[in-house]
Amino acid sequence: MNSLDAGREQVIATYNFAYLDEQTKRMIRRAILKSIAVPGYQVPFASREMPMPYGWGTGGVQVTAAIIGPDDRLKVIDQGADDTTNAISIRKFFERTTGVETTTLTADASIIQTRHRIPETPLTAGQILVFQVPIPEPLRFLEPRETETRTMHALEEYGVMHVKLYEDIARHGHIATTYAYPVKVEGRYVTDPSPTPKFDNPKMHRNPALQLFGAGREMRIYAIPPWTEVVSLDFEDHPFEVQAFERPCALCGADDVFLDEVITDDRGGRMFVCSDTDHCNTRQAEGHAGEQEA
Amino acid sequence: MAETDFLSGGLADPVLAGQSAFRAIMQAMAEPGTVQAVADCPTPPSGLSRTMAAIATTLCDADTPIWLDVALANDPQVVKWLAFHTGAPVTADSGAAMFAFVSDPSSMPALDRFAQGTDTYPDRSTTLVLAVDAFDADQPLSLSGPGIESTRRFAFAPLPEAFIDQWSENRARFPRGVDLILAGPEAVACLPRSTRIKSGEH
Numbered sequence: 001m002n003s004l005d006a007g008r009e010q011v012i013a014t015y016n017f018a019y020l021d022e023q024t025k026r027m028i029r030r031a032i033l034k035s036i037a038v039p040g041y042q043v044p045f046a047s048r049e050m051p052m053p054y055g056w057g058t059g060g061v062q063v064t065a066a067i068i069g070p071d072d073r074l075k076v077i078d079q080g081a082d083d084t085t086n087a088i089s090i091r092k093f094f095e096r097t098t099g100v101e102t103t104t105l106t107a108d109a110s111i112i113q114t115r116h117r118i119p120e121t122p123l124t125a126g127q128i129l130v131f132q133v134p135i136p137e138p139l140r141f142l143e144p145r146e147t148e149t150r151t152m153h154a155l156e157e158y159g160v161m162h163v164k165l166y167e168d169i170a171r172h173g174h175i176a177t178t179y180a181y182p183v184k185v186e187g188r189y190v191t192d193p194s195p196t197p198k199f200d201n202p203k204m205h206r207n208p209a210l211q212l213f214g215a216g217r218e219m220r221i222y223a224i225p226p227w228t229e230v231v232s233l234d235f236e237d238h239p240f241e242v243q244a245f246e247r248p249c250a251l252c253g254a255d256d257v258f259l260d261e262v263i264t265d266d267r268g269g270r271m272f273v274c275s276d277t278d279h280c281n282t283r284q285a286e287g288h289a290g291e292q293e294a
Numbered sequence: 295m296a297e298t299d300f301l302s303g304g305l306a307d308p309v310l311a312g313q314s315a316f317r318a319i320m321q322a323m324a325e326p327g328t329v330q331a332v333a334d335c336p337t338p339p340s341g342l343s344r345t346m347a348a349i350a351t352t353l354c355d356a357d358t359p360i361w362l363d364v365a366l367a368n369d370p371q372v373v374k375w376l377a378f379h380t381g382a383p384v385t386a387d388s389g390a391a392m393f394a395f396v397s398d399p400s401s402m403p404a405l406d407r408f409a410q411g412t413d414t415y416p417d418r419s420t421t422l423v424l425a426v427d428a429f430d431a432d433q434p435l436s437l438s439g440p441g442i443e444s445t446r447r448f449a450f451a452p453l454p455e456a457f458i459d460q461w462s463e464n465r466a467r468f469p470r471g472v473d474l475i476l477a478g479p480e481a482v483a484c485l486p487r488s489t490r491i492k493s494g495e496h
Contacts, residue, residue: 025312151414
């Protein structure tokens with residue numbers, strides 16, 4: 001008996017493989033197939049209570065549980081980091097309920113569940129990125145009624161979103177939306193990329209990996225298939241642009257990545273480091289160093 | 295055939311076999327026109343293909359009304375097998391089915407006879423499962439759209455009648471429309487409604 005079988009033996013005494021019962025998995029799997037067939041459209045699904053609170057990634061966890069198998073290798077990140085509470089809890093949840101191997105290396109993972117980042121290392125064909133989504137409806141803060149937003153999507157009536165971006169420009173002189181920046185998928189549905197920084201929006205465009213989005217509390221699943229056109233909304237005279245950082249990562253010296261600010265003391269000391277811990281560690285192991293390490 | 299044969303032929307490990315069959319279907323739906331192997335299929339009565347049976351046990355249950363074409367609906371062993379192994383209710387109304395199983399695509403009803411979904415809920419459409427003999431045929435199709443880097447050559451046989459015209463009408467209804475799962479010998483390929491199809495001759 002290998003360790004995987006031993007792991008299953010232990011968990012199956014109490015729970016089904018990957019925690020969810022088979023009827024729930026079938027229901028989620030049917031929603032996933034429809035979401036792939038209509039890229040960017042939010043498919044309603046009967047979200048279940050999970051052994052963690054809403055807001056902790058129950059949508060992403062249900063999607064991962066419905067697709068994961070014993071041959072998968074799972075990576076879980078929270079704001080780019082493998083070593084924060086949410087990432088560790090979810091990784092341990094799947095270690096206990098499936099016995100699958102886990103990893104922190106982006107390139108080694110077949111499924112990557114993420115909260116609010118897309119890894120810096122480019123994804124490859126066959127990989128699956130599962131997003132945890134709090135508010136899947138990009139129009140929700142502009143129109144609170146679900147019946148209305150659903151009609152707006154049906155009629156492709158997205159003028160109000162452009163007005164919102166225009167008001168940004170009128171008030172701040174530039175588009176001030178920095179995360180959950182709305183995108184249009186395959187020229188049809190305006191879609192919420194989940195609260196990833198807009199820095200990651202260009203990575204969604206024609207990505208060779210399958211991107212699945214799960215919103216547990218809001219009971220929606222949506223998808224961006226590989227190689228799908230994903231365009232960030234903008235204006236001709238105010239084109240979409242990503243954040244730029246003044247300094248490179250203090251640990252690995254990378255200057256083309258998304259950085260987190262880390263407060264280092266109570267006298268205003270701070271440093272900027274990669275939000276993607278795997279990318280940073282890999283670069284440091286390869287001999288790259290930032291100012292902190294030099 | 296014995297009276298109780300429909301009770302047998304299920305999956306030895308429905309949890310893991312269902313998972314691997316689903317991943318094959320999901321991969322095929324995400325990359326239209328690729329052929330994905332389904333390793334672990336059930337052993338249904340001879341009227342139903344093994345791959346179709348795998349798709350039925352993976353995706354259908356008491357929540358999903360299914361429609362059967364004439365050959366399947368008239369085969370009592372197939373009907374009993376599907377009832378016992380999936381629990382899915384059979385409907386005679388193609389417009390009310392969540393899944394439709396077609397054993398002979400060349401004589402199937404038009405694609406617009408099935409549920410198309412609505413403008414507000416395009417997901418409420420029928421997923422058609424077609425038994426196909428092979429994924430290589432002398433009528434190649436050229437696919438493009440989501441899941442395809444530029445274009446992909448793809449073929450299957452037998453084709454439904456006037457398939458390319460029917461499919462371009464289906465594509466024109468987007469986001470409404472039906473999705474196809476093609477069940478070949480121990481393998482699946484998919485054509486979601488987002489895919490554009492041209493005849494591959496030119």
